[in-house]
Amino acid sequence: MSSHRPSNGRASLRARVFCRSSLPALSPVAIAVLGLTLSLPAKAQSQGDAAATLPTATVVAERSGEAVKVERVSNGALGDRKAVDTPFSVTAVSSDEIQQRMAQTANDVFKYDPAVQVLGDNARTENSYFAVRGMRVDMLNGTKVDGQNFVTWDADIPLEPFEQVELLKGLSGFMYGFGSPGGIINYVTKRPTDKPLREVTIGYQTNNVWSEKLDVGGRFGMDDRFGYRFNAVNEDGNTNEPGVHVRRQTLSLATDFRITPDLTWSADVMYWKRKSQGTIFGLSFGTDTIPAASSVARNLAQPWSSHETDTLTVGTGVDYRINSDWKTSFKYRFARQNRLNADSFLYVFDNNGDFADTNYRWKTAYYYQAYDAMVQGKFDTGGIKHEIVAGLGYLSQVRELDSGLGGNGIAMGTSNLYNPVLLPEQPDVGKDYMPYRDYKIQQKSIYLSDTIQFTPRFSVLAGVRYNNFTQDNYTPDAVKTSHYSANPFTPTVALMYKTDNFSTAYVSYVESLEQGGSASVTNVNAGETFGPLKSRQYEVGFKTDRDKWGANVALFRVDKGYEYTNTSNVFVQNGNQQFTGLDTSGWLRVARDWRVMGGVLWLHTKTRDVDDPAINGNRVFATPNYILTGRVEYDTPFVPGLTLWTGAKVTGSMYVNSANTQQIPSYTTADLGARYTTRVAGKSLTVRAALNNVFGRRYWTTTYDGFVLPAATRTFLMNASLQF
Template sequence: MRQTPYRPLRGSRAAIVAAGLWFAASGAAARDEDGGRGSEIRLDEISVDGTATPRGVMPAYAGGQVAQGGRLGLLGNTETRKSPFSVSSYTEKFIRDRQARTASEALALDPSVRATQTTGSPFDSFYIRGFPVNEGTSGEFAFDGVYGVAPSFRVFTDYAERIEVLKGPSAALSGVAPNGGVGGVINIVPKRAGEDLTRFTLDYGSAARGGGQFDVARRSGPNREWGARVVGSLRGGDTPVDRQSETTGVGALALDYQGERFRAWLYLLAQTDRFTAPLRPFLLRAGVPVPRAPDGRLTITQPWEYANVDDRGSLLRLEYDLTDQVTLFGNAGGSQTGVERYFSSAPTITNLRGDTTTTPQFYSLGVDRTTVDGGVRAGFDTGFVRHALVMQASRYSEDTARRFPPGNGTYLSNIYNPVLAPIIAPTVIASRPRLSDSTLTGLSIADTMSVFDERILLTLGVRRQGIEAHNYVSNVGTLASSYDRSATSPLVGIVVRLWETVSFFGNYIEGLSRGDVAPATATNSGEILAPYVAHQVEAGVKVDWGTLGTTFSAFQITRPIGELSPQARFAETGEQRVGGLEFSVYGEITPQVRVLGGLTLLDGVLTRTAVAANVGNTPIGVPRVQLNLGAEWDLPWVPGLTLNGAVIYTGRQFIDTANTQALPDWARLDLGLRYTTLIEGRRTTVRATVLNVTGTNYWTGVASFGTFFQGAPRTYLLSMSVDL
């Protein structure tokens, strides 16, 4: 596929912002005929979010922080109690109350998830169940269940109605992740029109970063079948990190039609992210002990280093009911990412004193993605067995072009005493030679069979996945290697509900990743390995206590690894296995007290490696313990005032397969207040949050290639939102 040059969405972004202002001007006074929402809100109920759940979005559970279910890829939205898989779905209310700007910040209380980067970095990457997700230029965020639409590096929460995490491999459910992640799938459920809404928000974050957002939704038509929602935001200023500033802009538009048999949704998205002195992960020289973590406010990145990222995406979804039991569906969309940056990919710490060496490099990247799928869902009975059958065909394509010239110099610094270095001029070249292209095709079928009024549900499915890829010589663009492989991925899931509120569940599912290409240093350079197949077995129990939900599960995931042997041959000689126990809790203990969090215990081991001495070691970035616990308390003395807090703990993590270098465990405390009241009949909410209250200095998560970030400093967040 021909690489299309990236062009910023100046016109489209302006149109989205203009549409939002028009909606606000023309509809701010629109209310129900009985006098408007404001007159209906009683003082003792103002802490409850009054907006209705849009069609196609799972409703919130008690407490409003999580949803009652989530998307299972091919299987669509599924209630938690009827799902054979582990899914967490965080609501817009929770995201706003936590003042989370990105998906990474919104997932801070998920015990299965760890961000490997920190605030102040121009990308989000994660470990889920001990395996990396969204590392590099992957675009592994799903958008309304579809790859290829969401931004590549960071997802801002302005346009998110839900942020869902489907845990474990999911090739049969969601297809091959673009970059081969097997730990799980992060799905962004976009905002769409539900109840009419006009909300304006102003926010501030230390040191001097502020901005605002508008969020407007309307429904119209005789049966309110037409809907529109527009979201826009602009933020900028200095961050808590020395010498760092960031400017972001977001525009999102969602249009929908909900007819008797035909339904359609159109999503348009644009965002821009501009960093000065972005934080970068560190490499540690072999044999050097891990130094103590520096103050989170310090950075060795220079004020002349920068990162500029622009994303735009669109998705059209269609559904048509042939009968009451048969529905045709289809999706078509795509996205573009444009990157220009100048910094070092990973500065190297050279000794225990914290001295560093950094070689900044100019980097220009363009990514084009397209996605299309279609299929049929059908419900029918065979005797006393109820079937929910779905068949789907899909195609995803990605073209990448990149310019990555060598650096022109190196500067020295220290993580405890950063220095200002003279400017090292970059080698800026406008053209982007082709780097890679890939096409992922799939044909899937799954059937969920239920009996005894859905007390027993059995899901069987299979996906035939094709993977075709071409790799080109970096900075040249001539073909270096090609790849055309296919594989079949099954899934089995079962749910047994002996009681209405207790669900026992289990599953077997596989993950699929593109096989690596042997590097230039290998004796078999250019050889392409077969697709990597990961395997998961999981079993657990979910209990709904009425207003409090709990889940306990045990799982084991194994995944092969391509390695360079001591004889310099590249082959699939490694294997990583991670077993774990997960416990999560969510909901209301009392109407005034809400909890969210859990505990994950991981047992990671390298079962096969090219270096025999490493067999039995712990994989890179897999801690033994991950603990997250958040709570909210509506203070009885002041109606509308809520105290919230969270504790996040991560155990020790190794940064090398030989297990000679390890980051120490760390814990962080966050505290906040929220006050909701009526001002001249308008719902107004003020939020104040302090992240890392104690100012703990720590090293955060480890990426799969052994790089690691410094933790974020104490950060103050303040916002005020008004519903007109």
């Protein structure tokens, strides 16, 4: 969608409702933190140059009810720019709008973007994730925090510590290095506020999930040189999915020190943990017939099955403004994710719905380190203007696995889709974890781009990244089993024409590499790992961003290497996939109190040059032919401060497997919501409520080759926030 976002309320009006009589008190930890934070001095900034701070999302709103505009987005090796000034499809959502939508994961953030297709959600399965234009976002390289690689393997990143979430659709080889052609999700960390911020939010979700959230920030010290931003979240309870319990905690602290007007140092530390019980890994059908999701019982998972992750990350950086035209930056980030799962894979082996429940128990750890240095500047050569971005980057990824019995799967017994039964837990099997280094990946890169402006309207972007990629795989005995290296150049080139000050027409070409996949535990060649896949993208587009309306239109084609499970149940890397489509979206303020937004994705996919004749020429699995979205917001004049909204999304049918012998039907979901903003005792108060999947539609989603997942049913959410 456009970076111009409909919203009710000023961007500075952040807080949300708090009803002491009917909602529970904050947890003791939150109360202690609140008391400590309120005791810190916090003054409105009187001095300081915004250019000296780290690049952050800038959000402005002209009046209550008008669209909230995200002014600038991150573009990796292109630096920060307005979305409308880039030759790529980029969308960004601010933390204000995230709160207004009551979004819980990135799935919710980009729900109404027609290019985004939900693959799985954490209501019934391990985590939430999605595809963009039919291509799954890479869980090892497709997620960034402040532009640096961040692990999200089977884990969700909480939204509370972040000021903005950005989505780059399509290839990212030049801008970010390795990553699938589905796109890049970038989370921009919340930074210290210039004015004191104190916000408490209490939330509720059916069946009985309660949450308490705290967000505080400000500045102190001589000339307000020191800043802080602290977020804390506690969430716990039984969801409306049978037997599913969730517990989540998040803590984050971001600081900065304005050493001089031109030099700023920043640092942050974030930790989050989530555990869900009653979850499943996925289902696979041994028959060509997949029953209607509405006919299947909802309590397929065993109540003792679980999935747990915890993540710690630390980042720091320095930004230095050399002069009005040149600036440089250096940043470092460390991230560690632990994952402990004991959930089940269900294999349905007959048309009666009988399935075998196999419980997989793994302990996995990922360690990431990233260093990045960048220089950005402008200069003229005669009448031609240049905008240069150059940089160096280093990234290491290490994965540790356990080698216990649980990794090979534990047969729990059989059950039935329509009449599931409780199976006995085997608590001591597969929990004697013996971790070992499974692989290590290193990437060293250097990149350079020049945006050459020949006239006030016409410009050319040329960029290239050189990447030195190495991967070493090991046995549990620390014996190196394989080594892979590649030294690719990934270029990009684009022509841009400003039809006016608010609009850009463009043509772009991008190349990219993504990390090769591994055979799953259900494949004959389980564990086999392949080298990188190459992709190419061609895109022609137009985007405009105005006061009362905005639009994005992109015609694209992507050719990428193919990985799939052949008819012999062997995971292979062979042939190509072709994705051709039209991605359109926009928003319009119809009248003073009415805003509409929506879009359409048309998508055609096909496999080419595949050795397996049962797969060659097929439609790519897990890709719909179309997605339609729409959303309407209404600021009620009869109750000032009250906004009503509704939205819907239609997703076309998809093949489940590469052989195109299994299919799931199209589905439609609809949501309703309201928010009310007022002032109580001089404090800002906002109450929100939403009903997702209003009609309780039950449907399947599909992800990996041959897998389906059950989606969440009707869910009611509400929260109340107080800012003081």
